[in-house]
Amino acid sequence: MLKASNYNFFYPNGEEIIAYNSFSNSLVQLNKEDYQEYLEAIDQNIAEEDKTPVIIELIRCGFLVDHSYDELSILRHRMYQSRYTTGVLGLTIAPTTCCNFRCVYCYEDKIHRDVVMDNSTQQAIIDYVKKCADKIDRMYVSWYGGEPLLALNIIEKLSDAFMDICKEKSVEYSASIVTNGYLLNRQTAQLLVDKKVQECQITIDGDQENHDKRRPHYSGKGTYDTIIKNIIDIDGILPYVAIRVNTDKKNTDAVNKIIDIIKEHNLKSYFPYAAPVHDYGGDYCVGECFSQKAFIEYEYTNLMQIGNPEYIMAKYPTLRDNVCCADSLGGMIINADGKLYKCWQDIGNDELSYGNIKDDTINEMNEILYLKNDPTRDPKCSECKMLPICMGGCPRQRRLGEQERCIYYDEISALYMKRFAQILEEDLEAKEKQN
Numbered sequence: 001m002l003k004a005s006n007y008n009f010f011y012p013n014g015e016e017i018i019a020y021n022s023f024s025n026s027l028v029q030l031n032k033e034d035y036q037e038y039l040e041a042i043d044q045n046i047a048e049e050d051k052t053p054v055i056i057e058l059i060r061c062g063f064l065v066d067h068s069y070d071e072l073s074i075l076r077h078r079m080y081q082s083r084y085t086t087g088v089l090g091l092t093i094a095p096t097t098c099c100n101f102r103c104v105y106c107y108e109d110k111i112h113r114d115v116v117m118d119n120s121t122q123q124a125i126i127d128y129v130k131k132c133a134d135k136i137d138r139m140y141v142s143w144y145g146g147e148p149l150l151a152l153n154i155i156e157k158l159s160d161a162f163m164d165i166c167k168e169k170s171v172e173y174s175a176s177i178v179t180n181g182y183l184l185n186r187q188t189a190q191l192l193v194d195k196k197v198q199e200c201q202i203t204i205d206g207d208q209e210n211h212d213k214r215r216p217h218y219s220g221k222g223t224y225d226t227i228i229k230n231i232i233d234i235d236g237i238l239p240y241v242a243i244r245v246n247t248d249k250k251n252t253d254a255v256n257k258i259i260d261i262i263k264e265h266n267l268k269s270y271f272p273y274a275a276p277v278h279d280y281g282g283d284y285c286v287g288e289c290f291s292q293k294a295f296i297e298y299e300y301t302n303l304m305q306i307g308n309p310e311y312i313m314a315k316y317p318t319l320r321d322n323v324c325c326a327d328s329l330g331g332m333i334i335n336a337d338g339k340l341y342k343c344w345q346d347i348g349n350d351e352l353s354y355g356n357i358k359d360d361t362i363n364e365m366n367e368i369l370y371l372k373n374d375p376t377r378d379p380k381c382s383e384c385k386m387l388p389i390c391m392g393g394c395p396r397q398r399r400l401g402e403q404e405r406c407i408y409y410d411e412i413s414a415l416y417m418k419r420f421a422q423i424l425e426e427d428l429e430a431k432e433k434q435n
């Protein structure tokens with residue numbers, strides 16, 4: 001017997017209905033007759049030979065499922081499988097805590113200790129990777145900081161060691177970097193590519209005036225000109241560079257200014273996006289930061305004004321089994337002093353460290369700090385139809401008891417889905433015309 005999936009959304013759109021299923025991540029357009037067929041199939045036993053093409057498609061896309069299919073249990077199963085998989089090793093490594101910027105909102109301000117990773121810590125990481133290499137198929141490293149490019153020699157040395165180990169053990173290796181972009185010239189970008197860094201994230205704060213005020217060099221000078229020059233210079237070297245534009249209520253057009261620069265110079269490798277500045281307790285954000293919901297609304301309005309289908313489609317949801325390194329056993333954040341953490345935002349906070357790469361002592365309660373969360377048993381999330389594409393949101397926000405952690409809201413999701421459907425249809429029509 002068939003039943004309706006718990007994860008169906010139907011959005012009336014003129015004569016049509018846009019149907020989205022978050023369990024399968026499928027988006028389809030139905031006419032009124034199709035929708036009627038769907039309604040009539042619920043709680044029915046339909047023999048194979050009697051299933052119409054519409055019903056077959058709705059089953060294939062997960063809108064109709066067998067009565068015995070317990071979607072929540074399947075989500076829970078996939079979540080635990082993904083969290084405790086032993087085949088993947090994901091290391092986030094801060095080769096230094098030093099930074100050449102003094103950002104006004106930097107959560108690390110309180111924990112700047114200007115530590116550069118010493119040889120014994122580097123060796124301990126290499127030994128750990130050697131120990132894991134027999135059991136894994138894939139390893140990825142995110143270079144983080146401080147500003148990781150201040151310790152390029154360490155990135156080089158560790159990357160060489162990781163690549164050698166992975167080659168010997170037939171483990172797939174890849175890397176990414178989060179940098180402020182100040183030192184990212186052509187030579188450095190090429191070196192990173194040689195060390196298998198495929199993705200890069202540069203953070204910027206909009207126009208020169210805002211950026212230089214918010215993200216000055218430690219000498220007090222502005223940093224904007226140098227970053228923009230580097231962005232223009234390195235185009236095409238690193239395969240993918242995300243430009244995260246920190247946005248609050250005072251610089252809502254910041255991301256658009258970066259898009260203008262990309263257009264003006266016809267740059268190819270970049271993906272700019274607005275990201276909310278969070279209030280990490282400093283004095284910067286009082287009254288300035290967006291609430292989560294207000295940011296989602298702002299982002300939607302701004303994206304529609306820009307109108308670029310590629311940027312809009314980048315907001316299409318992705319299925320999640322777990323959220324991030326924090327709720328994955330194989331996710332490990334290693335600070336320059338060797339201390340281990342589960343979440344990027346906790347780095348440097350001794351109380352949340354779960355050990356040190358240089359010894360075997362593990363603080364298990366900190367190790368499972370985020371792994372013990374189970375959104376499939378949370379009263380709100382377990383009932384939420386967005387669960388398969390959200391999995392409860394940021395585990396740290398959950399730990400801190402932040403109420404506003406939902407990254408999806410019905411009204412905005414409906415608007416996005418209609419726009420996605422329109423873009424996909426236009427795309428299809430254009431392809432048909434070509435053929």
Ligand code: SF4
Nearest residue numbers: 324326343344394396
């Ligand atoms: S817990 Fe939240 S802040 Fe920490 S790494 Fe995960 S998503 Fe990021």
Ligand code: SF4
Nearest residue numbers: 381384390392393406
């Ligand atoms: S955090 Fe919000 S959007 Fe995400 S699953 Fe929970 S209730 Fe749903």
